[in-house]
Every structure is written in C-alpha cells, then in structure tokens.
Amino acid sequence: MTKTHDAAPVVAFAGAVRTFGDVRAVAGLDLTIGRGERVALLGRNGAGKSTSISLLLGLDEPTAGQVRLFRETPQRAVRAGRVGAMLQDSKPVPRVTVRELVTFVASSYPKPMPVDEALALAGLTDLAGRRVDRLSGGQAQRVNFAVALVGDPDLLVLDEPTAALDVAARRSFWESMHAFTQRGKTVLFSTHYLEEADQNADRVVVIDRGRVVADGSNTEIKQAVGASLVSFDLQGRPAPAGLESLPGVLSVAVRDGRVLLRTADSDATVHALALLGPVRGLEVTSAGLEDAFLTLTATPPS
Numbered sequence: 389m390t391k392t393h394d395a396a397p398v399v400a401f402a403g404a405v406r407t408f409g410d411v412r413a414v415a416g417l418d419l420t421i422g423r424g425e426r427v428a429l430l431g432r433n434g435a436g437k438s439t440s441i442s443l444l445l446g447l448d449e450p451t452a453g454q455v456r457l458f459r460e461t462p463q464r465a466v467r468a469g470r471v472g473a474m475l476q477d478s479k480p481v482p483r484v485t486v487r488e489l490v491t492f493v494a495s496s497y498p499k500p501m502p503v504d505e506a507l508a509l510a511g512l513t514d515l516a517g518r519r520v521d522r523l524s525g526g527q528a529q530r531v532n533f534a535v536a537l538v539g540d541p542d543l544l545v546l547d548e549p550t551a552a553l554d555v556a557a558r559r560s561f562w563e564s565m566h567a568f569t570q571r572g573k574t575v576l577f578s579t580h581y582l583e584e585a586d587q588n589a590d591r592v593v594v595i596d597r598g599r600v601v602a603d604g605s606n607t608e609i610k611q612a613v614g615a616s617l618v619s620f621d622l623q624g625r626p627a628p629a630g631l632e633s634l635p636g637v638l639s640v641a642v643r644d645g646r647v648l649l650r651t652a653d654s655d656a657t658v659h660a661l662a663l664l665g666p667v668r669g670l671e672v673t674s675a676g677l678e679d680a681f682l683t684l685t686a687t688p689p690s
C-alpha cells in the first residue's frame with residue numbers, strides 16, 4: 389500500500405534513521421508525499437512522530453538515510469519560505485499583540501500573504517489587538533497557526549496541533565485548516581486522535597517504532613485490517629496456539645494482555661474460538677480506524 393509520487397515530491401524520507409543512544413526513534417522511514425496531499429501521521433506515544441517532524445524541518449539531522457523537501461535539503465526549503473510549521477510547546481512571546489506578532493513573522497518571508505488574510509484564516513480577526521500572552525490555550529494555538537501560514541508556505545507541518553484543545557476549539561481549528569488547504573497546499577499533521585486523522589486527512593500513514601506500518605486512504609487502511617476485530621483477555625496466560633488458522637482470521641496480534649484477531653468472518657472466528665476453551669472479555673467490533681491502528685501497531689505474538 390506504500391504510495392510513491394514521481395513528480396517533484398514535496399516530502400521524501402529515504403531510509404531515514406535517527407537514534408538516541410540505544411533508542412531508534414526513527415528506524416528506516418520511507419515516505420513520499422506529493423503536492424496537495426493532506427497526510428495524517430498517526431502513531432501512539434513514542435512512535436517517532438515528533439522526531440520525524442524534526443528531521444523533516446531540518447531541526448535535526450538523520451543518523452543515516454536522507455530527508456528532502458522539494459528535492460532540496462530541509463534547511464534550504466525552510467529558508468526559502470516554502471514550509472510553515474506549528475510545533476508542540478510553542479511559548480507565547482510576551483507583550484506584543486496578535487497582529488504585531490503575525491506582521492513580524494510575515495516580514496521574514498519572501499512572499500507572505502496579507503496579514504489580515506492570515507488573521508482571518510486563523511479566526512483571529514476579532515483578537516488582532518489582544519496581547520498574545522493573555523490568550524486562552526485555544527486562542528494561542530490559533531496564533532501559532534497564523535504564524536505557520538502567514539508565509540503562504542507550500543507545505544504546512546503541524547505536530548499534534550490540537551493536543552490540549554477542547555472539542556469546540558478543535559473543531560474550529562480544523563475548519564481553519566480546511567480553509568487553508570482548499571488552496572491546494574500540502575499538509576502533514578501528526579495526531580493521536582484517530583477520528584481527526586479520519587476526518588481531516590486524505591491519506592493516513594501509521595508509524596510505529598520509527599517505521600511506516602500502514603499507508604493509504606482511510607478506506608484502504610480499514611480494508612487492510614479486514615471487516616472486524618475479535619479480541620479477548622489472556623488473563624496472564626500465553627496465547628493459545630493455532631489462532632492464525634481459525635476460520636476468517638487474517639492476522640493475530642497481542643497487546644496489553646489482549647489478543648486481537650483481525651477477521652473477515654467474526655461469527656465463524658468466535659464460534660471456533662469458543663471450541664478452544666473458555667474465552668474471557670470477548671469483544672467484537674467493526675473495523676474503524678481505531679481498530680486498524682491498534683492491530684497495525686500491536687506486538688505480534690512471539
């Protein structure tokens with residue numbers, strides 16, 4: 389399911405590795421993103437999302453492999469104003485107003501959009517005169533968004549943009565993002581929120597342990613994991629042998645003491661499972677993106 393885009397990729401990771409001592413935060417990442425794609429980078433805590441984004445923005449260098457933006461080094465692409473970014477933990481600048489900050493940032497780009505347009509896109513028109521250090525969390529995040537987009541970049545990179553936002557702020561954030569992407573911009577955002585990936589991206593790249601474990605449209609991701617997920621508790625015991633060959637079963641994984649069976653025929657799987665012995669905490673769910681994510685990032689049984 390890996391996608392390639394021959395014409396001038398916006399983003400190209402080729403065998404990118406970043407290690408920190410013994411930790412392989414990025415462990416051979418191959419990923420190509422073409423123009424106009426809206427890509428969600430989905431992964432659990434510590435999967436390697438932020439490290440990949442640091443490599444992408446040239447804030448960090450790969451230990452091995454290569455990262456290119458528009459066929460150039462990330463540093464060159466960033467200096468040329470082709471990339472806007474919104475990172476985690478951005479600290480507000482004291483005392484300046486929203487408009488002053490966005491105007492200042494705009495002045496550092498070769499071809500910025502008009503400041504009023506950036507403020508409007510980020511939903512900040514009514515807050516333009518407010519000091520940035522006196523805003524709510526959701527409002528401050530919108531300022532970060534305005535800062536990321538005022539340079540009118542070709543690529544927008546957002547690292548967990550809605551972490552710490554409440555539901556209403558999250559919704560309004562995504563509305564702003566859609567208004568920006570309607571201009572044909574490429575967007576890469578990382579998230580833990582599976583629903584957000586589903587709703588706001590056309591392509592979902594699931595990463596785990598620093599590698600791509602699934603890459604496709606939301607529909608493809610769901611199809612890849614089959615129609616249903618049957619799961620049950622192990623209660624400290626090893627997984628029974630032969631689960632792979634139960635009727636309907638497409639794959640078997642174990643996570644947090646539970647067995648996850650991806651199955652094309654949940655009725656047949658459950659029936660056969662019951663014949664193996666008592667089954668505790670049985671659950672059958674339809675395959676949403678969440679199931680896909682859990683299955684794809686679960687530890688295979690040894």
Ligand SMILES: Nc1ncnc2c1ncn2[C@@H]1O[C@H](COP(=O)(O)OP(=O)(O)OP(=O)(O)O)[C@@H](O)[C@H]1O
Pocket residue numbers: 408411412413431432433434435436437438439440
């Ligand atoms: N500067 C660093 N020094 C040592 N280890 C690091 C460093 N940065 C990241 N790591 C480790 O690399 C792995 C990947 O971390 P990373 O922050 O990229 O994951 P993530 O997917 O962004 O996680 P989260 O969703 O929690 O933000 C983790 O095991 C993390 O502890």
